[in-house]
Amino acid sequence: MQNVAVFGATGSIGGNTLDVIRRHPDLYRASVLTAHSNAEVMAGLCLEFVPDVAVMVDPQAAKQLAAQLKGLVPTEVLAGEQALVDVAQLPQVDTVMAAIVGAAGLASTLAAVRLGKRVLLANKEALVVSGRLFMDAVKESGATLLPVDSEHNAIFQSLPEAVQGQLGRCDLAQHGISHLLLTGSGGPFRTRDLASFDSITPDQACAHPNWSMGRKISVDSATMMNKGLEYVEARWLFNTRPDQIQVVIHPQSVIHSMVQYQDGSVLAQMGQPDMRTPIAHSLAYPQRIAAGVEPLDFFKVGQLTFEAPDYARYPCLKLAIDACHQGQEATTVLNAANEIAVAAFLAGQIGFSDIARVNGYCLEHADLAHCSSLQGLAELDKQSRSLASGWISRGK
Ligand SMILES: NC(=O)C1=CN([C@@H]2O[C@H](COP(=O)(O)OP(=O)(O)OC[C@H]3O[C@@H](n4cnc5c(N)ncnc54)[C@H](OP(=O)(O)O)[C@@H]3O)[C@@H](O)[C@H]2O)C=CC1
Numbered sequence: 001m002q003n004v005a006v007f008g009a010t011g012s013i014g015g016n017t018l019d020v021i022r023r024h025p026d027l028y029r030a031s032v033l034t035a036h037s038n039a040e041v042m043a044g045l046c047l048e049f050v051p052d053v054a055v056m057v058d059p060q061a062a063k064q065l066a067a068q069l070k071g072l073v074p075t076e077v078l079a080g081e082q083a084l085v086d087v088a089q090l091p092q093v094d095t096v097m098a099a100i101v102g103a104a105g106l107a108s109t110l111a112a113v114r115l116g117k118r119v120l121l122a123n124k125e126a127l128v129v130s131g132r133l134f135m136d137a138v139k140e141s142g143a144t145l146l147p148v149d150s151e152h153n154a155i156f157q158s159l160p161e162a163v164q165g166q167l168g169r170c171d172l173a174q175h176g177i178s179h180l181l182l183t184g185s186g187g188p189f190r191t192r193d194l195a196s197f198d199s200i201t202p203d204q205a206c207a208h209p210n211w212s213m214g215r216k217i218s219v220d221s222a223t224m225m226n227k228g229l230e231y232v233e234a235r236w237l238f239n240t241r242p243d244q245i246q247v248v249i250h251p252q253s254v255i256h257s258m259v260q261y262q263d264g265s266v267l268a269q270m271g272q273p274d275m276r277t278p279i280a281h282s283l284a285y286p287q288r289i290a291a292g293v294e295p296l297d298f299f300k301v302g303q304l305t306f307e308a309p310d311y312a313r314y315p316c317l318k319l320a321i322d323a324c325h326q327g328q329e330a331t332t333v334l335n336a337a338n339e340i341a342v343a344a345f346l347a348g349q350i351g352f353s354d355i356a357r358v359n360g361y362c363l364e365h366a367d368l369a370h371c372s373s374l375q376g377l378a379e380l381d382k383q384s385r386s387l388a389s390g391w392i393s394r395g396k
């Protein structure tokens with residue numbers, strides 16, 4: 001029996017993870033659940049899964065949850081950011097599903113990594129804000145790191161076993177690999193007239209053509225910042241050089257990514273656009289379990305098509321690829337700026353195209369001097385958030 005801590009339990013990945021766990025009560029137990037402030041949904045999850053501990057970052061929400069659970073289940077309710085780190089380290093936790101959204105997920109994920117736990121990584125921002133330090137911690141502790149992000153999970157599945165066992169440490173060329181092909185749908189505005197981008201609403205941006213996801217990642221898919229963050233994520237997970245990774249637009253999201261080998265072979269992982277597949281894969285690896293996902297019916301799939309990304313349509317993708325080549329400081333700044341810009345767009349404070357403007361402004365104005373520590377990167381993150389908030393309050 002694996003005891004699983006589900007971080008971000010009330011979210012889209014959290015809900016899909018619990019759905020897979022629900023199907024395998026003999027294999028998995030949700031022993032810890034965490035969320036930010038959604039006490040209502042968390043109460044329902046606690047009544048069903050009866051975890052040992054539930055964490056609400058927001059103290060008021062923790063009080064509400066404790067009151068709702070009183071006398072019904074023995075779950076201990078904790079509050080605050082430090083509690084996230086504490087529960088990641090509990091001895092009974094074997095596996096951590098890291099599915100908090102944003103850089104807020106880093107501290108608890110890193111705490112689990114440092115204790116050598118099995119870490120299922122959905123929270124791509126953790127790698128964007130601290131890639132090398134994060135991968136060094138994995139190496140040092142011997143933690144098992146398994147990618148949940150559908151593209152990275154697809155690449156992982158298409159890699160030789162020797163590379164899977166040494167994630168982030170292999171020379172891909174020595175294993176016969178020429179390229180990783182990172183596929184992206186292009187989002188809901190792939191064919192929309194560029195002249196109409198100023199009128200894009202948050203709900204339109206969150207209406208992803210293929211996937212049902214949280215609002216932040218949905219906006220990132222619409223700007224293709226998601227693919228940019230994934231480019232950085234792949235750089236650290238698979239130790240890619242700039243010439244070893246290519247972004248390919250594949251609007252149907254049936255192929256979830258591919259590995260191209262030096263002999264001309266291309267291995268792809270395909271499936272329904274349903275996150276329960278990579279989640280089940282990472283939970284069970286190296287075994288396979290049922291995930292509740294409909295089998296892919298090739299007679300219904302129709303066409304699989306591919307396009308090169310147009311940076312005029314997707315300036316955030318270009319900013320992220322350039323930042324990745326520039327170095328850690330640039331990707332930390334970009335991630336922080338993007339979190340503030342996306343939240344402002346979702347709150348109706350800026351337009352869709354302003355997201356790229358805010359991101360570009362922060363990259364230009366932040367102090368990108370070398371930071372070698374987590375604390376230095378945290379300060380840079382703070383500086384970038386403040387620059388982004390300044391842009392938003394001035395409107396430029
Ligand atoms: N959704 C998807 O299909 C995919 C998601 N990912 C990645 O997985 C992560 C989660 O995405 P998704 O599930 O869509 O996000 P959601 O917005 O659906 O869920 C986010 C979860 O994180 C919690 N949370 C939000 N802010 C904080 C915070 N400051 N501290 C602690 N907890 C917090 C939320 O709690 P509350 O509900 O209380 O606010 C919620 O449980 C992201 O990094 C995303 O990029 C990767 C691939 C696919």
Ligand SMILES: CC(=O)[C@@H](O)[C@H](O)COP(=O)(O)O
Nearest residue numbers: 149150184185186187221226
């Ligand atoms: C499901 C998943 O992994 C998302 O990151 C997905 O890739 C988003 O779709 P895009 O390809 O449009 O970014």
Ligand SMILES: [Mn+2]
Nearest residue numbers: 149150151230
């Ligand atoms: Mn993805």
